[in-house]
Amino acid sequence: MGGEPWRRTDTTLADGRQLHYYDPPGGPVRDARDERPLSPVRTASELRYDPLLDTWVVVAAHRQERTYRPAREDCPLCPSRPGHPTEIPAEDYHVVVFDNRFPSLSDATATSVAGRAGRAGGLLATRPGVGRCEVVVFTPHHDASFADLTPDAAGLVLAAWTDRTAELSALPSVTQVFCFENRGSEIGVTLDHPHGQIYAFPFVTARTARVLASVRDHARRTGRNLFDDVLAAELHDGRRLVAENDAWTAFVPHAARWPYEVHLYPRRRVPDLLALDDDERALFPPLYLDLLARFDRLFATPAPYIAGWHQAPAGVGHDELALHLELFTIRRADEKLKYLAGTESGMDAFANDIPPEAAAGRLRAVAR
Amino acid sequence: MGGEPWRRTDTTLADGRQLHYYDPPGGPVRDARDERPLSPVRTASELRYDPLLDTWVVVAAHRQERTYRPAREDCPLCPSRPGHPTEIPAEDYHVVVFDNRFPSLSDATATSVAGRAGRAGGLLATRPGVGRCEVVVFTPHHDASFADLTPDAAGLVLAAWTDRTAELSALPSVTQVFCFENRGSEIGVTLDHPHGQIYAFPFVTARTARVLASVRDHARRTGRNLFDDVLAAELHDGRRLVAENDAWTAFVPHAARWPYEVHLYPRRRVPDLLALDDDERALFPPLYLDLLARFDRLFATPAPYIAGWHQAPAGVGHDELALHLELFTIRRADEKLKYLAGTESGMDAFANDIPPEAAAGRLRAVAR
Numbered sequence: 001m002g003g004e005p006w007r008r009t010d011t012t013l014a015d016g017r018q019l020h021y022y023d024p025p026g027g028p029v030r031d032a033r034d035e036r037p038l039s040p041v042r043t044a045s046e047l048r049y050d051p052l053l054d055t056w057v058v059v060a061a062h063r064q065e066r067t068y069r070p071a072r073e074d075c076p077l078c079p080s081r082p083g084h085p086t087e088i089p090a091e092d093y094h095v096v097v098f099d100n101r102f103p104s105l106s107d108a109t110a111t112s113v114a115g116r117a118g119r120a121g122g123l124l125a126t127r128p129g130v131g132r133c134e135v136v137v138f139t140p141h142h143d144a145s146f147a148d149l150t151p152d153a154a155g156l157v158l159a160a161w162t163d164r165t166a167e168l169s170a171l172p173s174v175t176q177v178f179c180f181e182n183r184g185s186e187i188g189v190t191l192d193h194p195h196g197q198i199y200a201f202p203f204v205t206a207r208t209a210r211v212l213a214s215v216r217d218h219a220r221r222t223g224r225n226l227f228d229d230v231l232a233a234e235l236h237d238g239r240r241l242v243a244e245n246d247a248w249t250a251f252v253p254h255a256a257r258w259p260y261e262v263h264l265y266p267r268r269r270v271p272d273l274l275a276l277d278d279d280e281r282a283l284f285p286p287l288y289l290d291l292l293a294r295f296d297r298l299f300a301t302p303a304p305y306i307a308g309w310h311q312a313p314a315g316v317g318h319d320e321l322a323l324h325l326e327l328f329t330i331r332r333a334d335e336k337l338k339y340l341a342g343t344e345s346g347m348d349a350f351a352n353d354i355p356p357e358a359a360a361g362r363l364r365a366v367a368r
Numbered sequence: 369m370g371g372e373p374w375r376r377t378d379t380t381l382a383d384g385r386q387l388h389y390y391d392p393p394g395g396p397v398r399d400a401r402d403e404r405p406l407s408p409v410r411t412a413s414e415l416r417y418d419p420l421l422d423t424w425v426v427v428a429a430h431r432q433e434r435t436y437r438p439a440r441e442d443c444p445l446c447p448s449r450p451g452h453p454t455e456i457p458a459e460d461y462h463v464v465v466f467d468n469r470f471p472s473l474s475d476a477t478a479t480s481v482a483g484r485a486g487r488a489g490g491l492l493a494t495r496p497g498v499g500r501c502e503v504v505v506f507t508p509h510h511d512a513s514f515a516d517l518t519p520d521a522a523g524l525v526l527a528a529w530t531d532r533t534a535e536l537s538a539l540p541s542v543t544q545v546f547c548f549e550n551r552g553s554e555i556g557v558t559l560d561h562p563h564g565q566i567y568a569f570p571f572v573t574a575r576t577a578r579v580l581a582s583v584r585d586h587a588r589r590t591g592r593n594l595f596d597d598v599l600a601a602e603l604h605d606g607r608r609l610v611a612e613n614d615a616w617t618a619f620v621p622h623a624a625r626w627p628y629e630v631h632l633y634p635r636r637r638v639p640d641l642l643a644l645d646d647d648e649r650a651l652f653p654p655l656y657l658d659l660l661a662r663f664d665r666l667f668a669t670p671a672p673y674i675a676g677w678h679q680a681p682a683g684v685g686h687d688e689l690a691l692h693l694e695l696f697t698i699r700r701a702d703e704k705l706k707y708l709a710g711t712e713s714g715m716d717a718f719a720n721d722i723p724p725e726a727a728a729g730r731l732r733a734v735a736r
Contacts, residue, residue: 054582348574349424
C-alpha cells in the first residue's frame with residue numbers, strides 16, 4: 001500500500017504458512033528464510049450447528065496438541081537467533097502477523113472435510129471449519145506488554161489490525177474478522193510473549209448477531225441508531241466515563257459484566273477499522289496505552305485482561321454496527337478472580353460484584 | 369406435602385434467613401436453634417439493563433466480601449458441633465436448603481433499592497435485584513461428593529430441587545428458577561463441602577430467551593417442537609449416546625461447547641421438575657449418579673464440573689421448553705483447562721478440541 005506510513009513484507013514459513021512483517025517506512029529488508037524442518041500443517045476443523053442456540057461451534061481436534069507454556073528460551077514468538085529458529089525468521093522485527101500453526105479455522109481444512117459436509121444436515125448440520133486464525137506479535141521484547149509500546153509502535157499494531165481486517169474480509173470464506181488480545185496466564189494464555197490473535201470467522205458470531213438484532217429492534221421502535229443513543233446516554237450520565245480525547249471516548253458500561261470493563265468508541269460512528277480517519281488513528285494509541293496502564297495499576301500485579309475489536313462483519317450491518325473495543329479483566333481483587341460458573345456458563349446470566357460507577361471511579365483514580 | 373416420601377421442616381436462622389431440612393419420612397425432630405450472634409443480612413442488588421445484548425446484569429456490591437475458602441474446621445456447611453455452630457443448627461442432617469447469606473438476588477433488597485429504580489430509565493434502566501439465592505447442601509459429609517450419594521439420598525436432593533422450584537416459582541418476584549451445582553476449585557468454588565445453589569431470577573435469562581426464540585422459529589417453520597426433533601435426531605444418529613434407562617437419555621450434543629458435556633433428558637417432554645412422574649423420579653438418581661461417576665473417572669483426579677437444570681420459567685414457554693440437565697467439565701486433559709478467553713467471552717464463539725463423538729466414546733468407556 002503506497003503512501004501508507006508503514007510497510008508490509010510478506011514471506012512464507014517452511015510449512016507453507018504466510019507471515020507478514022509490518023515495519024515503519026525505510027525499515028530493513030526482510031529476506032530471512034525459515035529453514036526449520038517443519039511438517040505440513042494438518043487441520044481438521046468442523047463447524048457444528050447448535051439448533052438450540054442457533055449458532056455454530058468449532059470442533060478442532062488437532063488443537064489438543066498445541067504448544068503449551070514453553071520455557072522462556074523456547075519462546076516461538078521471539079526473534080530467531082543463531083541455533084534457535086522461531087516462528088519469526090528475522091533477528092529483529094517491529095510487528096509480525098502469521099498464520100497460527102494450530103488454527104481453529106483454516107481454509108486448508110476445506111478439502112479434507114468438505115466431503116463430509118452435509119452428511120448430517122438439518123438440525124445436526126456440519127460444515128468445514130474454513131476461515132483463518134492469525135497470531136499478531138506486538139513487539140520483539142519477550143518481557144514487555146502492550147502497555148509498554150510507544151505510541152508509534154501501538155499505531156503500527158493498529159495499522160496491522162486494519163490491514164488484516166481488509167485482507168481477511170475479502171476472502172470468500174470469511175464473514176467476520178475479530179482482532180483481540182488475551183493477556184495473562186489466569187485466562188489461559190499459553191505464551192507469555194506479548195501477542196494477540198485474529199479470528200476470521202466463516203459466520204456471524206452469536207454475540208454480533210444478538211447485538212445486530214437489538215440495533216434493528218431499536219431502529220424499528222425509535223428510528224435511531226442504538227449505538228448512537230447508548231453513547232449519548234453514557235456521555236449525558238457521565239458517572240462512568242473513564243477517559244477521552246478529541247476522537248475517542250472510554251467508559252465503563254452501565255451494565256458491565258466484568259469487575260473492570262471499559263468500552264472504547266470513536267466519537268464518530270464507523271463500522272470497522274478500515275473506516276477510521278487519520279485523526280482517529282493518531283489519537284487511538286495514546287488513549288489505549290493510557291487505559292492499559294491503568295489496568296496495570298488496579299491491583300498489586302498487572303491485571304490479566306481480554307481486549308477485542310467489535311466491528312461490522314463483511315457485508316452485514318455496515319450502516320448499523322459501531323466499531324468499538326471492549327477491554328476487561330476477570331480479576332475482582334488482588335487474589336480473587338471472577339469465574340464463569342453455573343449462572344454465567346449455564347444461563348448466560350452475569351452478576352458483577354463491582355458497581356460500574358465504582359469501577360469507573362477507580363479507573364479514573366489510577367490515572368498516571 | 370402429605371403423602372410425599374420425604375418430610376420438610378422449616379426454621380429461621382439468627383439473622384432471619386429461612387432454612388429447610390429435607391428428611392426421609394420418620395426422620396428426627398428438627399428443633400435445633402441457631403444461637404449465633406449474626407448481624408442482619410444487608411443486600412443492595414441492582415439489575416442493570418444491557419441494551420446491546422437485551423438482557424439484565426446483576427450488580428451486587430455486598431458480595432465482594434463473601435466467605436472465601438474457609439479452613440476445613442470452619443466449614444459453614446458441616447453440621448453444628450458444640451462450640452462450632454455453622455449455618456446448619458442441627459448436629460446431623462440429610463439435605464438442607466437455606467437462604468444464601470451473600471445473595472446476588474434477594475427480596476429484602478427491594479425496599480432499599482426501590483426508591484432508586486427508574487432514576488435512569490430507558491437504555492440505562494435499573495431495577496431492584498429481587499429474587500432469591502439459596503444454598504442446597506447435599507450431604508453432611510464434608511469430603512464426599514454428589515457422586516457418593518446413595519440413590520435414595522440423590523432422590524431426596526431431587527425432591528428438594530422440585531419443592532424449591534414450586535415454592536420459589538410462586539413468589540411474585542420470581543420468573544425463572546435455576547438449580548445447579550458448581551464442583552471444584554478450578555471453577556471458583558469457594559466451599560469444598562458438597563453443595564449446590566438455586567437462583568430464582570426476576571427475569572427470563574438470556575440463555576433461555578435464546579432457546580425459546582429457536583423453539584418458536586422451528587415451530588413456525590415445521591409445526592414441530594425443536595426439543596422433540598433434536599432428541600429424535602440424536603437417538604437416530606446414536607454416535608453420541610452415553611447412557612440411558614427407561615425414563616432418561618444422556619448424550620453429548622452434536623455441537624458440544626465443552627470438552628466433556630452431557631445433556632440428560634427425560635424421554636417424555638415435560639416443562640419442569642414439577643412435571644416429572646414417579647417413574648421418572650425413581651429412575652433419575654441411578655443414571656445421574658452413573659454419569660457423575662464417569663466424570664470422576666475421565667482424568668487422574670475427579671473432574672471439576674458444572675451441572676444445571678434447564679426448566680421452563682414461570683408462565684413462559686411451558687408447552688415449548690423441555691426440562692433437561694446439562695453437565696459439563698471445563699477440563700480438557702489431566703493438567704489442562706478450557707479457558708473462556710477472547711473468542712468465547714468476547715464473541716460468544718466456542719471452539720472445542722474434543723470431537724463430541726470422541727467425548728461420548730470416552731464417557732462410554734469409563735462406565736463402571
